[in-house]
Amino acid sequence: MYSIGLDIGTTSTKAVLFSKDNKQVDDYEVTYPLIKEKPDFAEQDPEVIVAACLKTIRELVKQASINKEDIRLIGISSAMHSLMVVDKNNVPLTPLITWADNRCAAFIKELKSSSKGKHFYEKTGTPIHPMSWIGKIQWLRTERPQIFKQAFKFLSIKEYLCKCLFGIYVVDQSLASGTGLYHLKDRKWDEEILKFIEIDNNQLSEIVPTTYELPSLTSQRQLDLSLTDKCRFIIGASDGVLANVGANAIKPGTIAVTIGTSGAVRTIADKPITDEHMRTFCYVLTDDSWVAGGATNNGGLALQWYLNEFAKELKNIDGGKSATEQIIQEAMTIPAGSQGLLFLPFLNGERAPYWNPDARGSFLGVSMIHKRAHFARAVMEGVIYSVYSIVKGLQESIGELEIIQASGGFARSDEWVQMLADITGKEIHLPETYHASALGAVLLAKHAIGENYLFSASKQIINKVFIPNEDNHARYEEMHNLYERVYQKLENEFAVFVEMQNK
Known part of the structure; x- marks a missing residue:
């Protein structure tokens, strides 16, 4: 028997x-x-994403050459903070507004600095940031009043998928x-x-446990997905919390970095x-467990941006290294710290730990000695510096964290994972699959139907262990301290850049 983890990402x-x-x-x-x-907009077409969900399941069954009757369980993982508006017929009135959208930044900045903002954070655990629905809905109310008045439901992408496939409005x-x-x-x-945001309960989905079993698919939908009526769907959770389950980061002192x-x-x-x-x-x-942490807006996206804009001549080699692998290999020719180049x-x-939508990217310390490889390495290091700042903040809240379980696309690169070990000074465990959220969705689904207990079944075989290089860590501590000092000095200037970019 087989299970599928459906992981709806950005x-x-x-x-x-x-x-x-x-x-x-x-x-x-x-x-x-x-x-x-527009510079502050970050949207997607929800219909495209629903079509992608259908295609991935259908093509996976075909590609794996297995009997569709042997697929008995599907758990769903989804990226967080997306928002769309639909009418009474479930027709989208807006695109999907993603976590990366900053259009409500001015309102959020004002709310965050108020006592009400802190009060809302303490009740919800969600930082006051443009990713939050508070800002998104407020923006729609003031800037798109006609759409706001027509809004039958405010939904995430998973909720929209559930309505399309199962005919109900539910949210885990x-x-x-x-x-x-x-x-x-x-x-x-x-x-x-x-x-406060002038909506009511009826405009939101019914809240259900993450172990909630969705209704059976119609016969047509079973055909669309190459499944049978023997396959059960569990609503699952967000990709973030499921990454902890899939990466086996469930013990005290252990963290998941995705x-x-x-x-x-x-x-x-x-x-x-x-x-x-x-x-x-x-x-x-x-019902009795939570996930605490912080997220950065800028992960592998930063390296992809650099590759697209400054290393376009690198092409995927058939049967050989991808463009990404080539630029990483080039970056590894430069010593730790990129010879004083900081990104x-x-x-x-940015989200954690600064929660500043106005923050903008910068290269600092540029000199004539710096070549393309220096910039590529600085980009990779800058992403991990951001992660390290979150680790430090989390440790101040809950105590020392010793071991990191790594997952996500970056985990395909041993060099980048070793960089994480060197910068944080912590041992990194790399599980057998880097699809931690998908595995987490399957393990939660099995927990939901009584097949296993969630906090004992997620033990993965550790594929690799990365030990920090102490010399590199010492160098990186200097660079990370500089990173945080530079941010503090530039914090009040970023808004000027945003204003200029929006002219």
Whole structure:
């Protein structure tokens, strides 16, 4: 018997096939664009994403050459903070507004600096940032009043998929807790916040546990997906919390670092945890477990941007190295610290630990000695400096964290994972599959149907262990301290750049 983890990400959807003993068998991926019509906008076409979900499952079954009757379980993972508006017929009135969208930054800046902003954070565990639905809905109310008046439901992409496939409006507690509208302790939509943004409960989906079993597919949908009526669907959770489960980062002192398009640092907690300085988030995993941590807007996206804009001549070699592998190999010819070249990776503003949508990317310390390889390495280091800042902030909130379980697309590069070990000074464990969110979705689904206990079944075989190089770590400590000092000095200037970019 087989299970599938459906992982709906920011730039692609992946369907990953797992055997009965949770070993990865095969995977299929469909990519789609992030639409940026204006500097602060970051949108997607929800219909394209739903089509990608259908295709990944259908093509995975075909590619793996297995009997469709042997697929008995599908768990769903989804990126957080997306928002779209639909009418009474479930027709989209807006594109999907993603976590990377900053259009409500001015409103959020004002709210964050107020006592009300901190009060909302303490209740919800969601930092006051443009990713939150509070800002997105407020922007729609003031800038798109006609759409706001027509809004039948405000949905995430997973909710929209559930309505399309199963005919119901439901949202799992995990995704609900990332909206900024969900009361962590009362476990329901927060009436005070809904009143603040002038919407009501009826415009939101029904909140269900992350173990909720969705209705059976129609016969036509079974054909569309190459499945049978024997396959059960579990709603699952957000990709972030599921990455911890899939990476086996479920013990005290262990954290999961996931770097895909964006990046995140997370650890499991047995109670809701918030931070005095509002640097970290806290989201629901199950009825008695939460995930605390922080996310960066700029992960592998930063290296892809550099590759696209400054190394266009590098092409994927048939049967050989990809363009990404080539630029990483080139970067590794440069010593740790990039000979004093520093990159602030804030191409999309920044979430943790600064939560500053106005932050912008910068190269500093540029001199005539720096070549393309220096810049490539500085970009890779800058992404990990951002992760390290989150690790430090999380440790201040909950105590020392010793071991990192790594996952996400960056984990395909041993060089980048070793850089994570060297910068953080911590031992890095690399699980057998880097599809941690998809595996987490399957393990949660099996927990939901009583096939296993979640916190004992996620033990993965560790594929590799990376030990920090102490000399490199010492150098990186100097560079990271410089990174944080430079950010503080530039913090009040970033808004000027944003203003100039928006003219």
